[in-house]
Amino acid sequence: MAKPPTIYFILLLAASCFFSVEAISNVTRRRKSFYIKGIAYQPQGTQILGTVTDTSSDNPFLEPDTFTDPLADGAGCTRDLPFLQELTVNTVRVYSVNASLDHDSCMSTFSSAGIYAIIDLALPLNGSIDTSSPSWGTNILDQYLETIHVFSKYDNVLAFNVGNEVILTGQTAVAAYIKAAARDIKAYLNSIGSSALVGYASIDGDSTFRDPVANYLSCDPSNTNSGSTSIDLYGLNNYEWCGASSFEASYAGVEADFAGYNVAAYFSEFGCITSPPRLWTEVAALFSSQMSDVWSGGVAFSYFPATSSQGQFGMVNISSDGTTVTTSADFTRLQAQYNVTSPPTTPSKGSSSPTYPSCPGQNSSFAASSSLPPTPNLAACQCLESTFGCHFNPPISNYSGLIGPLINTACGGSCNDIGGNGTTGVYGRLSGCDPTIQLSFTMNEYYELNGMNPESCSFGGNGTVNPLGASGTAAAMAAETSCVSSPSATFVPTLPSTFATASSGSGSSSSGSTSAKNGAAPLIARDHLLDY
Template identity: 60%
Template sequence: MLKTIRAFVIISAVATFLVGNVRAIPKVSRVGRYLYNADGSRFYIKGIAYQEQGTVVASADNPFGEPSSFIDPLAQGDACARDIPFLAALGVNSIRVYSVNSSLNHDACMNAFSRAGIYAIIDLALPLNGSIDRVSPSWSTNLLNQYIATIDAFSKYDNVLAYNVGNEVVLQDGTGIAPFVKAAARDIRAYLLAKGSHALVGYAAINGAANWRDALANYLSCDPSSSNSGATAIDLYGLNDYEWCGDSTFQASYAGTTGDYAGYNVAAYFSEFGCITSPPRLWTESGAIFSSDMAPVWSGGIAFSYFPATSAQGQFGMVTISADGKTVTTSDDYDRLKSQYGLASPPNSPSQASVTAAAYPTCPTANSTFLASTVLPPTPNQAACGCLENALSCQFTPSTSNYSAIAGTLLDTGCDLLEQAGGSCLDIGGNGTTGIYGRVSDCDPAVKLSYVMSQYYEANKRNAQACSFAGNGTVNPHASSSVSAIAVASSCISNPGATFAPTAAATTGAHTSTSSSVKGSNANSAVGNPRAVGGLVAMTFVGLASVVLMLA
């Protein structure tokens, strides 16, 4: 109860401060591997993760306990006003937000955070279908449109420090996904540059064995063209690091990792820290993170987490919110972090004038522990994919508005049937290990499905029933009856490997869905392994497959 009473005192004092201080928040820039304030002093991220946990459905398909829904914390004006005094009391200058809804209004929160001197690091991905899929990776129009929509929604605010193009997407057994992440960084960088935005492009990596973790970091900041260009590089590398548990030391927990990144070429920070396996959390690692031992390599970190966050290891949250959403009660965890953050006094070196521009080395060579090609997926082309969709003979017209729930299984089913009919799904797939990407690989999953359905429909002599797919397909009356889907794809997507500065998607026309490579589909890994698409045909669609086969 005492902590709640003190909270109202804090709220009153900080509210008075915010009303009287409305000047713009200083711009933060990256020079080489360091971050600097507008006055030339070093900027360190002293932050906290700020996102209420969404619904987590435990299953074998969700080993990370990732949420299937989210609450946009930057669209809750009253909640932000409630929390800012507590964040200010912690001494944070940054928050990390994992999912936002670009269609909502964020003025109240973002402007209030700006007045409080707090920057936002915003992840562009969304739960489930709004991120690069670890199982079936693709960098496609729907994802690019979603990322751009978020950037456009936040471009008017002066306190966006960075946009993350992914969080823990690449794992030790899936390093071939890295080219899709790097392609996303390339296109988001180009879009930000075209908009005149100074926001940084980031990625948050899971910690792991150095033999692939370090290679990934170097890959994300390298130049595939070997011309010292940063066009495909990230600006800000985040490492979700929980090595320091209990009352540890720099030598015992961080010295090895810091040594591994000693020669890194872009800014790096701990995008999450705060081990809970040796309670209580003392937060003494912050003393190391902001010390002269780590400042030459790292630019701060993000403590996890302000709100309660449950995991298989336990509870991470530092505050609890009352049922009516009006009252914050802090924990001892919060008090200890407040104390440790208050002691942070990182060195103001090296000087900005002494730092040279970043160099972008040649990308690391693929090996047995890191299998990423330096050939990246193309920039998703909305106009070309729209052209294709409009001209295909059989179009995906789902019987449900939540088409992402069925599109993955339909893709698997359609590709399996198409292969039996002598066709192939190679055009819709991409392989980050070989660097081979199909002509239609950058299109929305719905367009890919229409392409597969059209090929099957044409292989069955354009029998209308072969386009039905249990009521989810419709014959396109405007399509030519003499031109194949493959020919249409060759015409509409005449330069399938092209890269360019993307633009915001039109609000009308072809699919601009914000769902990602739909779960359950292996079609995106088809290039180099045509049978991969048939591996996840759900039992619930066996009846559908049988019906379609009978029509052949």
């Protein structure tokens, strides 16, 4: 297998000596190579009781239904910075951000301290690719693009994650949608000249599940050695090392499995709590030459309190007035381990460009197609919506719970036009549209089948007849063909004009007042190799 790539970034700020690995996109600080020494930085939201994203022991967390954006809390970032510096971290991973808020203060504070951010683009509930009912549509794409737009002015964004623990054992078809998201987000980042990496954070599992998922996310379906659909940064949420373990007992297997992996890799979460106290002795192994040719450090979980079915992962407590930080023994032990880490300062292998192999075949453990969903096309979806004789028009603003049941009612026996299958690689011509447009489509189909009887457009008061819509089945089919002329097309997505206009004069715009410029200098392109 090909050796992992070395991708360098230039940094101007002198800092602690972090070290290079072959697998990650390296950042150099005065000829010292960057290595992710991170911590998860996300206050825990309220959770939906009885709802989990995965029932395996690898994911003990309930699904949150709210979140707090830590990068919009300037006072909080200033409060926390001394403690992050005590840990000597150079990266924070943030799981949910609000694109409508101002992040200048936090991003500038962290940049001045040489701290990067890995930002997850998904949001709780309806703002992510769903494991059991996946889609890659305009609503999720636009949300991702809006977040990237807001953060693109900052110089210390290391990566954007398109998903976290979405692909699960027995539910691997969703990988096709994650890969499509990586393709489109990567194309957009290239189009705006951003060097931020496209990442994915994977749940751990048996190697028969874990390895094909990783290989699929970094493969080339076209067999032309193209990285256009590949992630740049693979994260593994790994909690194998518990208590006073050892490299041989906990990490030797995963090290061997990823020895020839073709893109950057790191532990996107680590820090087992099932054998307390957390000694953090895995830090020495993770930052050692035993792992430095493959793994590029990791992100300790978690700075803020994080309660799970297994216990408490947090390392600090914040006072009720939000002004005071109290550290725990977990924090002190991690601080001790992070502070004594002395990894290599130069790569053990020469720099090389990544190669992108063919995609793994399907088997009993992995069932994702190399045929990916198309790029969501907002213009085509809106064009088609304007032709519907029956529209979804709910009388309430909180209508997310209505869409699924109403689609099931309107579809009847088949929803092929709005659905997709990540295993067969077949996607309906409206599979990339917003769920509300998909619902309007199915309601209109039902309306047409019932002779355009106004009562057949009611759907319990949630539908409205559009007198300007296409009249008759033939006209509706012609409109569909005209609006969605290339249903399988892929292209470089663009920021929705409504968001670009709305943000042009705000503190979150690209012309905002305090773009971070002091610490972490701009990264260079992800595919550029720079040797010293």
